[in-house]
Amino acid sequence: MANRIPRVAVREQDPKVRATNFEEVCYGYNREEAMLEASRCLHCKNPRCVMACPVSVKIPDFIAKVCEGDFKGAAAVIAEDSSLPAVCGRVCPQETQCEGSCILGVKGEPVAIGKLERFVADYCREFAEEAPVRDSEHPAIPLEGVEKSARTGKRVAVVGSGPAGLACASDLAKWGYDVTIFEALHKAGGVLEYGIPEFRLPKDKVLKHEIQEVRKLGVKIETDVIIGKTVTIDSLMDEEGFKAVFIGSGAGLPKFMGIPGENLCGVFSANEFLTRNNLMKAWREDYLTPIHAGKKVCVVGGGNVAMDAARTALRLGAEVHIIYRRTEAELPARKEEVHHAIEEGIIFDMLTNPVEIIGDEKGWVKSLKCIRMELGEPDESGRRSPVPIEGSEFEIDTEVVIMALGTSPNPMISRSTAGLETNRRGCLIADEKGATTRPGVFAGGDAVTGAATVILAMGAGRTAAKAIDEYIKSL
Amino acid sequence: MFEILTKEMLTPIICRMKVSAPRLAAAAQPGQFLIVRADEKGERIPLTISDFDRKEGTVTIVTQKIGASTADIIAYEPGECFADVVGPLGLPSDFVEMPADKLKEQRYILIAGGLGTAPVYPQAKWLKEHGVPVDVIIGAKTKDLLIYTEEMRGVCDNLFICTDDGSEGFKGMGTNMLEHVVEEGHKYTQAVIIGPMIMMKFTTLTCKKLGIPAIVSLNTLMVDGTGMCGACRVSVGGKTRFACVEGPEFDGYEVDFDEAMRRQGQYRAEEAAANENHVCKIGRGK
Numbered sequence: 001m002a003n004r005i006p007r008v009a010v011r012e013q014d015p016k017v018r019a020t021n022f023e024e025v026c027y028g029y030n031r032e033e034a035m036l037e038a039s040r041c042l043h044c045k046n047p048r049c050v051m052a053c054p055v056s057v058k059i060p061d062f063i064a065k066v067c068e069g070d071f072k073g074a075a076a077v078i079a080e081d082s083s084l085p086a087v088c089g090r091v092c093p094q095e096t097q098c099e100g101s102c103i104l105g106v107k108g109e110p111v112a113i114g115k116l117e118r119f120v121a122d123y124c125r126e127f128a129e130e131a132p133v134r135d136s137e138h139p140a141i142p143l144e145g146v147e148k149s150a151r152t153g154k155r156v157a158v159v160g161s162g163p164a165g166l167a168c169a170s171d172l173a174k175w176g177y178d179v180t181i182f183e184a185l186h187k188a189g190g191v192l193e194y195g196i197p198e199f200r201l202p203k204d205k206v207l208k209h210e211i212q213e214v215r216k217l218g219v220k221i222e223t224d225v226i227i228g229k230t231v232t233i234d235s236l237m238d239e240e241g242f243k244a245v246f247i248g249s250g251a252g253l254p255k256f257m258g259i260p261g262e263n264l265c266g267v268f269s270a271n272e273f274l275t276r277n278n279l280m281k282a283w284r285e286d287y288l289t290p291i292h293a294g295k296k297v298c299v300v301g302g303g304n305v306a307m308d309a310a311r312t313a314l315r316l317g318a319e320v321h322i323i324y325r326r327t328e329a330e331l332p333a334r335k336e337e338v339h340h341a342i343e344e345g346i347i348f349d350m351l352t353n354p355v356e357i358i359g360d361e362k363g364w365v366k367s368l369k370c371i372r373m374e375l376g377e378p379d380e381s382g383r384r385s386p387v388p389i390e391g392s393e394f395e396i397d398t399e400v401v402i403m404a405l406g407t408s409p410n411p412m413i414s415r416s417t418a419g420l421e422t423n424r425r426g427c428l429i430a431d432e433k434g435a436t437t438r439p440g441v442f443a444g445g446d447a448v449t450g451a452a453t454v455i456l457a458m459g460a461g462r463t464a465a466k467a468i469d470e471y472i473k474s475l
Numbered sequence: 476m477f478e479i480l481t482k483e484m485l486t487p488i489i490c491r492m493k494v495s496a497p498r499l500a501a502a503a504q505p506g507q508f509l510i511v512r513a514d515e516k517g518e519r520i521p522l523t524i525s526d527f528d529r530k531e532g533t534v535t536i537v538t539q540k541i542g543a544s545t546a547d548i549i550a551y552e553p554g555e556c557f558a559d560v561v562g563p564l565g566l567p568s569d570f571v572e573m574p575a576d577k578l579k580e581q582r583y584i585l586i587a588g589g590l591g592t593a594p595v596y597p598q599a600k601w602l603k604e605h606g607v608p609v610d611v612i613i614g615a616k617t618k619d620l621l622i623y624t625e626e627m628r629g630v631c632d633n634l635f636i637c638t639d640d641g642s643e644g645f646k647g648m649g650t651n652m653l654e655h656v657v658e659e660g661h662k663y664t665q666a667v668i669i670g671p672m673i674m675m676k677f678t679t680l681t682c683k684k685l686g687i688p689a690i691v692s693l694n695t696l697m698v699d700g701t702g703m704c705g706a707c708r709v710s711v712g713g714k715t716r717f718a719c720v721e722g723p724e725f726d727g728y729e730v731d732f733d734e735a736m737r738r739q740g741q742y743r744a745e746e747a748a749a750n751e752n753h754v755c756k757i758g759r760g761k
Contacts, residue, residue, distance in 0.1 A: 184561070184701055185699060186512055186519070186558065194699075194703075224559050224560065225498060225561075226562070226701060229502065229562065230498050230499060230502055230561070230562065231498060231502065252701070252702065253703065254703070254705045262708075262715065263708050263709075263715060263734055265737055265738060265740075265741045266741075268706070269704060271703050272704035272705055272706050275698050275699060275703065275704050276698060276704075279698075280518065280519070281516075288517055288518045288543050289518055290742035290745035290749065291745070292741065362737070363734065363737035363738075410701065410702055410703070412701065412702070412720070
C-alpha cells in the first residue's frame with residue numbers, strides 16, 4: 001500500500017496577494033491530492049502518531065478510509081475522538097505531535113496528517129449529506145457496561161466555549177448528559193473566535209459549523225454569562241441543579257513587560273488587537289469596531305499570538321517588525337507560521353529586547369527603545385538565555401507597539417468560588433484527571449496549564465469528561 | 476435576546492431604557508456596569524447600571540448619543556431586543572461590602588456630572604435604604620441637560636443642583652457647588668464623583684483641597700470587560716490597573732487623569748470616520 005512518492009504539496013494563496021486580504025492562506029487538498037497523500041501512510045502496527053495525539057485520533061484508520069475514497073467513513077473515525085477536526089487540521093502543531101512522530105519523517109517527510117484531517121472535515125462539511133451521524137441518540141463512543149439511562153438528564157455545566165469546553169461538552173453529551181456551556185463573550189468558540197485570525201481559521205465557513213456540530217449533540221450554549229460575575233459556580237450547583245462543573249475558561253489575561261511608556265496611546269495587548277479584529281471584525285467595513293494599526297507596528301514576542309498579531313497588522317496596511325529577544329531558532333511559534341510571516345514580508349528583529357516606549361507630546365507612541373541581546377548559557381528550559389549587550393541601546397521609530405508576551409488565567413472564577421485553589425501563577429490546581437480542589441468541580445486547558453495549544457486543551461477536556469462521568473456515577 | 480421593555484428620552488440625546496436581563500439583574504450591585512451590543516455588527520458598549528429590579532429581572536440603562544454605536548442603541552424601541560447584554564462587570568462600590576458599624580459613621584456626598592447622574596442614582600438609593608446620610612450634587616451645562624432630578628430627590632437627604640449657565644439651581648460647576656455646600660457647614664467623610672473624565676479630575680482636586688476622600692468611577696475604553704484586552708489600563712498610584720476588573724471605582728487622589736483622558740481618545744480618529752459614514756438605524760423598517 002505504501003509507496004515512495006514525496007509528500008503532496010498543499011496549495012496556498014500567493015504571499016503578495018494574501019498580505020492584503022483576510023482570506024485563508026492555505027487552500028487545503030482536493031480529493032485527488034488527499035487520496036494520493038493518504039497512500040503514503042505505512043499503517044504501522046503500533047502507530048506512534050496516535051500516541052502523540054493529545055486526543056488519540058485513530059490516524060491510520062481514518063487515513064485508510066481516505067485511501068478508499070470513503071471520506072464519510074474517515075470523518076466518522078475522527079469524530080470518535082475529536083469534535084473539531086476542521087479546526088485541529090488547521091491549527092494543531094502537527095510537526096511536534098502526530099507528524100513529528102511519523103516513521104516516514106525519520107528519513108523523509110512525514111505523512112501530512114493535519115492536511116488530511118482538514119480535507120476530511122472540509123469535504124464532509126461542503127457535501128453535508130456525507131457527514132457522519134453524530135447525535136446523542138447514536139453516541140460515537142459507546143461506553144461498555146454502563147447504562148445510558150444512569151446518565152440521562154443529569155446536568156453538567158461547562159464554563160467557557162473554547163477548545164477545552166467544547167471537547168468536554170461533546171463527550172459528555174454523547175454519553176447522555178444534559179450539558180450547558182456558559183460563555184462570557186457574545187460568541188462561542190473562545191480563543192478560536194477571538195484569538196486566531198480569519199486567515200488561519202475562517203469563522204463563518206469553518207468554526208461556526210464545527211460549533212453547530214457540537215450543538216447537534218444536544219449541547220446548549222448560553223452566551224453573555226460570566227461565571228464569577230453573572231452567576232457563581234455555587235449557584236450553578238446549589239440552585240440550578242448542575243451535578244458537576246467543568247472549568248475551561250482559558251488563559252485570557254494579557255501580560256505586559258512593566259517597562260516605562262506601556263500606557264501610551266498606541267500600545268496594545270495582542271489580545272486587544274486580535275479581539276478587535278477577530279471577534280469584533282474590525283477588518284470588515286460593515287462593522288463599527290475601530291482598530292489602529294498605523295503605518296508601522298512593532299510586535300513584541302515570538303509565539304503564535306505574536307505571529308497572528310503581526311500578520312493581522314500587515315493586512316491592515318502596516319509595515320510590521322517582530323521584536324524578539326532570542327534568535328529565530330528559539331521562536332516558540334510554529335515553523336509554518338514563521339515561514340508564512342516571512343513570506344508575507346514581516347521583518348524579524350532578533351536578539352532585540354524593548355527597554356522603554358517613548359511617546360510624543362500628545363502621549364502617542366513615537367519610538368521603541370531596545371537593547372541588543374546575545375545568547376548566553378542554556379537556562380532550565382534548555383534554551384540559551386538572552387543577555388543584554390551593555391551600551392547597545394537604540395530606537396526604532398514606530399506608531400504602534402503590540403505586546404504579545406503570553407497570557408495568564410483570569411482570576412474571576414477562582415476568587416468567586418470557595419474551595420477552588422490556584423498556584424502562584426494563578427492557574428487552577430487540578431490532578432491528572434482534571435479534578436480541582438473542590439469536589440464536583442473539574443478543570444482543564446489553559447486555565448490549569450497556562451497558555452498552551454488548542455489540542456492540549458481538547459485533550460484535557462476529554463480527560464475531565466471521563467472523570468466527571470465517574471464522579472456523577474459515584475454520587 | 477434581551478428585550479427592551481420601556482424607553483424614555485430624558486433629553487434629546489439621553490435615553491433611558493429598561494431591559495429584560497434576569498441573570499444580570501439578580502447579580503447587579505451599585506457601582507457595577509454592563510456591556511450592550513445592539514446588533515450583530517455593533518460594538519460592545521460599556522454602560523453603567525442605573526437601576527436593577529431583581530423581581531422583575533430587569534436592568535435600567537441610560538445612554539447618551541455620542542457616536543455611531545450609541546446612536547444605534549438609542550434607536551431601539553420597546554418590544555425589540557438587543558443582541559447582547561452582559562454583566563454585571565467590575566467590582567461593587569466599597570460601601571456594599573463595608574461593615575455596618577463603619578458604614579454608620581459615614582456621611583456621603585455624591586457628585587454627578589451629566590450622564591454620570593444615572594449611575595449615582597443606585598448608589599444614593601442603596602445608601603438611603605441602609606440608613607446612611609447621603610447628599611447629592613447634580614451638575615450640568617444647562618437646565619435641559621439635567622437628568623434624574625426628581626428620582627434623586629427621593630433617595631437622598633439634600634439634593635443640590637447646579638448649572639454652568641445658572642438656568643437652574645446654583646450657577647456654577649460641581650466644584651463650585653461643592654465648595655459652597657461645605658462652606659455652608661455640611662460635612663462629609665467620603666465623596667463619590669461620577670461624570671466626564673475632566674469633571675472627575677477637577678472635582679477630585681477640589682475634594683483634596685477640602686480634605687474629603689474622593690472615589691471616582693472611570694469610564695475607560697474596553698472591549699470584553701473581563702480583563703482580557705487591557706484597553707482599560709489606567710495608572711493609579713503609579714501602578715497599572717485594569718478598570719474593568721479592578722475598578723471601575725478608584726481612589727481619585729491616585730488616578731492619573733491626564734493619561735486616562737488621552738487613552739480614552741485613542742480611537743477618536745477612527746470613530747470620527749465611522750460617524751461620517753454611518754447610516755443611523757433610526758426609522759429602519761420593522
